[in-house]
Amino acid sequence: MQAESAGVTPFQFWFTWSTVFSKTAKGREEVIRRVAGLNMRERSVLIMLDGIKRLDRLLTAMPKEELGRIVDHLAKKELIQVSAVAEQIPDDVCDATIAAFQEQEAASSPLKTAYLEDLEKLREVKDFMTSTAHTYLGLLSADLIHRIERAKDAPQLMAVVGQWYIALRDSKHGHRFASGFMEKTLATLRGETQYSFSAGSEA
Numbered sequence: 001m002q003a004e005s006a007g008v009t010p011f012q013f014w015f016t017w018s019t020v021f022s023k024t025a026k027g028r029e030e031v032i033r034r035v036a037g038l039n040m041r042e043r044s045v046l047i048m049l050d051g052i053k054r055l056d057r058l059l060t061a062m063p064k065e066e067l068g069r070i071v072d073h074l075a076k077k078e079l080i081q082v083s084a085v086a087e088q089i090p091d092d093v094c095d096a097t098i099a100a101f102q103e104q105e106a107a108s109s110p111l112k113t114a115y116l117e118d119l120e121k122l123r124e125v126k127d128f129m130t131s132t133a134h135t136y137l138g139l140l141s142a143d144l145i146h147r148i149e150r151a152k153d154a155p156q157l158m159a160v161v162g163q164w165y166i167a168l169r170d171s172k173h174g175h176r177f178a179s180g181f182m183e184k185t186l187a188t189l190r191g192e193t194q195y196s197f198s199a200g201s202e203a
Contacts, residue, residue: 014072015055017064020083021071022051023170027079031166032143036077045070047166051083116154116191125188126157129164132181136174137167154189161185 015021023031027046030036038046045067048058058067074080116122129148133141144160144167151157165182168174 015068015082017054017056017059019055020051020053021049021055021075021080022083023049024078024081026077027074028170030079031163031170032140034143036079038074041066042070042073044162046074046079047162049074049080050166050169116189121188122154122157125185126151128181129157129160129185132168132174132177133164136171140167154191158186158189161189 023046027049030038031047034043041062044061045058048061049055049071055067055071061067062070071080116125126148130141130145133144133148137144144164147160148157148164151160161182164185165178168178168181
């Protein structure tokens, strides 16, 4: 890597921080199948780039230089593209998306927070996630459902929530409920409250 010249940014990005990126068809497939060899932070950024949020909305999740390099990497792999859609996402939804990323970070940390320990309630959450995935994603839900079922505890399941959320958000009908689903799922897995997870619930 070339040394930084005086007064010159170390890495000149080809995009601005007001750019809105969306996933390509290849990127949406990567969210489900995980075949591109992305690390956790690259995958998290891919999940959060939904064609609605400006790039600078993600700067609360990681440093600018790191985010820029990840976005550049994802674009070169043809997983994301510049979107013509203006930002329309409400602040609370944006914050919830960032929260999902931060929960994934926490789940991978050796210093884990005490999450939900009730195995029956955990089973309810998993059933809810698999049911909604099957309902709104159809055949594309198979790999996601497998990952949900492999989770043995709340922290492991928390690491799948971001993937589940964005898959629902990108679906034709599930996008209407994705944010609400994620909010109550995260709150329950963190042990903050006990929501009802009835099959097919859209509350």
